[in-house]
Amino acid sequence: MTKNGPLEYDYSVSKLFIMNALFVGTIGMLVGVILAWEMAYPEFNTFLGEDLAEYTNFSRLRPLHTDSVIYGFTLSAVWASWYYLGQRVLKVSMAESKILMFIGKLHFWLYFSASAVIVLSLLMGITTSKEYAEFEWPLDLSITVVWTLWGASIAGLVGFRREKALYISIWYFIATFLAVAMLHLFNNMEIPTMFVTSPAGETMIGAWWHSVSMYAGTNDALVQWWFGHNAVAFVLTTPIIAMVYYFLPKESGQAIYSYKLSLLSFWGLMFVYIWAGGHHMLYSTVPDWMQTMGSVFSVILILPSWGSAINMLLTMKGEWQQVASSPLIKFMVLGSTFYMFSTLEGPIQAIKSVNAIAHFTDWIIGHVHDGALGWVGFMVIAAIYHMAPRIFRREIYSRSLMNMQFWIQTLGVVLYFTSMWIAGITQGMMWRAHDEFGNLAYSFIDTVTVLHPYYTIRAVGGTLYLIGFLMFVYNIYKTTSAREVEEHELQNASPMGA
Amino acid sequence: MFHWLERNPFFFALSVFITISFAGLIEIVPSFAQASRPLVGTTPYSTLELAGRHVYIKNSCNACHSQLIRPFKSETDRYGHYSMSGEYAYDRPFLWGSKRTGPDLMRVGNYRTTDWHETHMKDPAAVVPGSIMPKYTWLYENETDVETAYAEQLTIAQFFSTPYNKAIPMKDGTNKIIKMGDSIAEANALALEEAKVIVADMKDQNIKDAVESGKIPEIVAIIAYMNSLK
Numbered sequence: 001m002t003k004n005g006p007l008e009y010d011y012s013v014s015k016l017f018i019m020n021a022l023f024v025g026t027i028g029m030l031v032g033v034i035l036a037w038e039m040a041y042p043e044f045n046t047f048l049g050e051d052l053a054e055y056t057n058f059s060r061l062r063p064l065h066t067d068s069v070i071y072g073f074t075l076s077a078v079w080a081s082w083y084y085l086g087q088r089v090l091k092v093s094m095a096e097s098k099i100l101m102f103i104g105k106l107h108f109w110l111y112f113s114a115s116a117v118i119v120l121s122l123l124m125g126i127t128t129s130k131e132y133a134e135f136e137w138p139l140d141l142s143i144t145v146v147w148t149l150w151g152a153s154i155a156g157l158v159g160f161r162r163e164k165a166l167y168i169s170i171w172y173f174i175a176t177f178l179a180v181a182m183l184h185l186f187n188n189m190e191i192p193t194m195f196v197t198s199p200a201g202e203t204m205i206g207a208w209w210h211s212v213s214m215y216a217g218t219n220d221a222l223v224q225w226w227f228g229h230n231a232v233a234f235v236l237t238t239p240i241i242a243m244v245y246y247f248l249p250k251e252s253g254q255a256i257y258s259y260k261l262s263l264l265s266f267w268g269l270m271f272v273y274i275w276a277g278g279h280h281m282l283y284s285t286v287p288d289w290m291q292t293m294g295s296v297f298s299v300i301l302i303l304p305s306w307g308s309a310i311n312m313l314l315t316m317k318g319e320w321q322q323v324a325s326s327p328l329i330k331f332m333v334l335g336s337t338f339y340m341f342s343t344l345e346g347p348i349q350a351i352k353s354v355n356a357i358a359h360f361t362d363w364i365i366g367h368v369h370d371g372a373l374g375w376v377g378f379m380v381i382a383a384i385y386h387m388a389p390r391i392f393r394r395e396i397y398s399r400s401l402m403n404m405q406f407w408i409q410t411l412g413v414v415l416y417f418t419s420m421w422i423a424g425i426t427q428g429m430m431w432r433a434h435d436e437f438g439n440l441a442y443s444f445i446d447t448v449t450v451l452h453p454y455y456t457i458r459a460v461g462g463t464l465y466l467i468g469f470l471m472f473v474y475n476i477y478k479t480t481s482a483r484e485v486e487e488h489e490l491q492n493a494s495p496m497g498a
Numbered sequence: 499m500f501h502w503l504e505r506n507p508f509f510f511a512l513s514v515f516i517t518i519s520f521a522g523l524i525e526i527v528p529s530f531a532q533a534s535r536p537l538v539g540t541t542p543y544s545t546l547e548l549a550g551r552h553v554y555i556k557n558s559c560n561a562c563h564s565q566l567i568r569p570f571k572s573e574t575d576r577y578g579h580y581s582m583s584g585e586y587a588y589d590r591p592f593l594w595g596s597k598r599t600g601p602d603l604m605r606v607g608n609y610r611t612t613d614w615h616e617t618h619m620k621d622p623a624a625v626v627p628g629s630i631m632p633k634y635t636w637l638y639e640n641e642t643d644v645e646t647a648y649a650e651q652l653t654i655a656q657f658f659s660t661p662y663n664k665a666i667p668m669k670d671g672t673n674k675i676i677k678m679g680d681s682i683a684e685a686n687a688l689a690l691e692e693a694k695v696i697v698a699d700m701k702d703q704n705i706k707d708a709v710e711s712g713k714i715p716e717i718v719a720i721i722a723y724m725n726s727l728k
Contacts, residue, residue: 038632039599039630042623042629042630042631042632045632045633046632046633050635053632053633053635053636054636057632057634058561058562058632059557059558059559059561059562059632060557060558062558062561063558063561125556125557125558126556127555127556127558128555128591129555129558129560129591129593130591131596158507159507164505165501165504165505166504166505166507166510171504171510171514174507174510174511174514175514175518178511178514178515178518179518182515182518182519182522186522191653191657193646193649193650193652193653194649195653196649196652196653196656197652198648198652198679198680198681198682198685199680199681200680200681200682200684202681202682205645205646205648205649205652205682206643206645206646206647206648206649206650207643207645207646207649210646210649210650212590212650212653212654213590213591215590215591216534216586216587216588216589216590216592216658217534217583217585217586217587217588217589217590217592218529218534218583218586218592219529219530219534220586220589220590220591220592221586221592221594222525222526222529223526224591224592226521226522226525226526263500267517270514270517270518271517271518271520273518274518274520274521274522275521275525277521277525278525280596281594283568283569283570284566284568284581284594285566285581285582285583285586286529287529290525290529293525297521356568356570359568360564360595360596360597360598361597361598362597364596364597365597431572431573431576432570432572433572434571434572434575439575440572440575440576444576444600444601445626445627445628445629448599448600448628448629448630449628
């Protein structure tokens, strides 16, 4: 860097994470689509033949889908954004410090290697059974190291910063780091079984990677859903808000609508979010007051969630023609809308009497996916479309492909959540139906076979979304190779080809 | 105050951390003060049952089956008495699940038999027409990992005082002892003893032969676990 010249940002770590997001995103969504077809047509469970059935059946693949889209696809995109916008809003370049660059690269490669081991271990059925925390203790330790490296990168960039005030995106990144660290450590308290000695004096008995949870039964459930609700929230919500607070103003050329609204939403979200974990255990053996707290705080959660979403949408005030003209703005505006939508749907499902019908059904799966596909997926896609022309210094290969992708994926999401709503409510109502003599009206299998058409529609919706994602990967690939290198970086709207 | 925090990252991070810790401190910590106590009649898992529980977890059965009966008439009609906290005292991890693609299994041992499971896991749709459950054919070939189950028993007995080899009071006033081996060989022998009881009710000759020769296929272990769920 020359003394008085502009800063030259170094995107090499960001680039690695973008590539990984595209790669793992494709795998994770492909596995999701396979699972969807397996539920519609069970013969599909042996699609690689009877010999490999153990590794292709629904139950073995399911954790692979959830973990690869959450921790593979989303986290990669979050970190790509961190290594891109962290430098820019703190006004410090990764190229200025060899240590920061080393930490960034180590962060990526350790994360990449741990992910590879995780994929293999899940396929082998090595799991603790806890949702989104399936990893056994050796992997938990490596996750802790990867997370600490990210923390070191945050501390480093923030420490060297030239811009003294932290921008909103940085608030959310710091919160993400702290919350996930806390949740990960406490939820994965487990004792490796390899250290015991039998009365006969034998040691190293059984599988060395096996461990047993420190908590039992109801307590275990309590900690797991305190984690499950919030780890996912702090991976699928807060860092995505960090991204949109940067990329939307940058892309649209508009300033954030309200600083006060961002303050209210941030601190509100921090305080309220963690309480809501209890709504995963309504009518369970968890103490009643905790269930009620879970319900009540879930409803309060609408305020900070809508605060962020409204702040994003009002940022576009007076500039709505951009929604029509730019597919990138379309992704972000619809993403924010899906965020409003799923943060209203969630609290509705957390109301006890609604939850009595919704819990254990596909309606919950529908809710997860209108958030994951509509909000997280669209925001990640928009962020990468915004970063790519700046990182690779080329205009995006094709605008029309982008537009087509947008509509195909939107149709996919709509088919997904509408079919799952109908499936969930149908099944929930059938489970509780009694005939005029007070006997159960339906046997369990009746409530499964009735879902076949909805499972098929969902699988079609998921397939459409995957097709859109492949178009995205192709578009980015062509962007990196087919276009001329630009001399100057544009200020806001991303340059796009025809 | 907020402007000041935004210029002082350390205090900013500290404030965030205090704000997010609140809920956990108030909601979770008190419930640990009253540690989960077993209901009278609840016993720890035997060696083979625990090995079967590992097979259940290995195949993520909990992805589609819950083990939590909610206190509604429709649920108690279908699955039996609603779940009580003390029944889970020895469940590490808990296996409540979050989705019922298939029915709840909390008390499946009350109404399904060894024979039913044996036929069902081989080809679920043959037993329940229209079932979308995959065939679990590999359970009939893979061998059960008894040693890891034994290591877990030793661990929980040591760290959580799980009452193995101790008299546990039952509902009818009698006592029951759940045995745990003193060595790997003894643990294997105990598991094999349990397996012999299970295969007596099974039809598959290959499975019977395997157990006769001292091997325990995974299907036997998982049935032992299913039968223990009451």
